[in-house]
Amino acid sequence: MISGNSFKIKVPASTANLGPGFDSIGLALNLYLEIMVEKSERWQVIPLSKELEVFQNDESHFIISVAKQVAKKYYKTLPPCRLSIKSEIPLARGLGSSASAIVAGIELADVLGALNLTSQQKLDIAIDFEDHPDNIGASLYGGLVIGSKNDDHTEIVSIHDLPVEIVVMIPKEELLTKESRAVLPDSFSFEVAVRAGSISNVFIAALLSQEWNKAGRMMRKDQYHQPFRKRLITDYDQIEGLAYKAGAFGVALSGAGPSIIGLVEAGKGKEVADNLSLVLPKMNVLCLSIDKAGSLVEPTASIPYIRKAL
Ligand SMILES: Nc1ncnc2c1ncn2[C@@H]1O[C@H](COP(=O)(O)OP(=O)(O)O)[C@@H](O)[C@H]1O
Numbered sequence: 001m002i003s004g005n006s007f008k009i010k011v012p013a014s015t016a017n018l019g020p021g022f023d024s025i026g027l028a029l030n031l032y033l034e035i036m037v038e039k040s041e042r043w044q045v046i047p048l049s050k051e052l053e054v055f056q057n058d059e060s061h062f063i064i065s066v067a068k069q070v071a072k073k074y075y076k077t078l079p080p081c082r083l084s085i086k087s088e089i090p091l092a093r094g095l096g097s098s099a100s101a102i103v104a105g106i107e108l109a110d111v112l113g114a115l116n117l118t119s120q121q122k123l124d125i126a127i128d129f130e131d132h133p134d135n136i137g138a139s140l141y142g143g144l145v146i147g148s149k150n151d152d153h154t155e156i157v158s159i160h161d162l163p164v165e166i167v168v169m170i171p172k173e174e175l176l177t178k179e180s181r182a183v184l185p186d187s188f189s190f191e192v193a194v195r196a197g198s199i200s201n202v203f204i205a206a207l208l209s210q211e212w213n214k215a216g217r218m219m220r221k222d223q224y225h226q227p228f229r230k231r232l233i234t235d236y237d238q239i240e241g242l243a244y245k246a247g248a249f250g251v252a253l254s255g256a257g258p259s260i261i262g263l264v265e266a267g268k269g270k271e272v273a274d275n276l277s278l279v280l281p282k283m284n285v286l287c288l289s290i291d292k293a294g295s296l297v298e299p300t301a302s303i304p305y306i307r308k309a310l
């Protein structure tokens with residue numbers, strides 16, 4: 001439990017779906033949203049990253065608004081603070097920036113309102129803001145998460161020892177998740193739903209048993225969203241081919257896009273990313289690893305990170 005007048009919140013980015021795990025599978029990435037929080041006379045936001053300068057700098061800021069809504073659920077009022085925010089997570093590129101912001105808002109409310117929420121409670125609250133557990137689950141728990149949202153409860157399994165690196169190919173253009181969800185069908189036939197579910201099942205089983213090529217084949221066969229979203233992504237098929245050729249065992253749209261991920265066996269990511277950046281000069285190609293900690297809160301006195309209540 002953090003007390004005192006200043007603390008820091010750190011939340012990882014995430015990539016969702018990994019192809020066939022639509023709205024269910026997420027992976028936390030080592031790119032971070034970081035917020036220094038200090039008590040103040042009024043709510044104030046100081047953006048420390050250029051990309052964040054577009055947002056409101058008062059209490060209408062998204063992260064503060066989430067925190068206030070969470071506090072209200074518990075009949076609490078939060079004391080005003082100054083938030084100095086920096087972020088390595090590009091906005092609207094399919095790397096879960098909105099989920100990271102939501103998780104940061106929940107952590108903010110938890111500390112300032114002394115709510116002492118468990119991870120499961122944070123997850124159930126986060127689901128009210130973003131209806132699918134893939135990104136928020138990964139940002140909260142770290143690692144690989146497989147989640148299922150049901151009427152009153154969200155179940156999550158999180159796995160922290162997957163020997164995989166992630167090469168992310170990020171275009172300059174943004175694509176809002178809302179727009180990318182708008183091209184998806186309203187329903188599937190029973191036959192397609194069964195096939196799509198079986199592909200997702202084999203994918204996750206193959207990934208966990210480290211049958212990399214089988215996992216990669218299943219990523220390519222996704223039926224839920226990629227066939228419909230590909231047309232929104234410039235040169236998807238060509239980039240997918242280049243990523244396989246460079247050594248990725250599986251390639252997929254990152255979340256709702258437009259970024260594309262290549263999954264690579266641990267230790268080979270840098271070489272694959274270096275090769276891809278040569279052939280994709282217009283994209284920002286990063287070699288990332290899996291964040292294992294999930295969201296963290298630490299006092300700014302710089303004592304080691306404190307884990308949240310489980
Ligand atoms: N750090 C942040 N501060 C304020 N708003 C944010 C932040 N990060 C994300 N958002 C909001 O989330 C939107 C992007 O969400 P979304 O379309 O779901 O893409 P992403 O794939 O990055 O999550 C941004 O345009 C912004 O409105």
Ligand SMILES: N[C@@H](CCOP(=O)(O)O)C(=O)O
Pocket residue numbers: 014016017022023024093094095096097098132134135177180181225254255256257
């Ligand atoms: N399952 C969601 C994931 C959206 O991720 P984001 O990082 O693009 O917000 C979807 O595919 O719509």
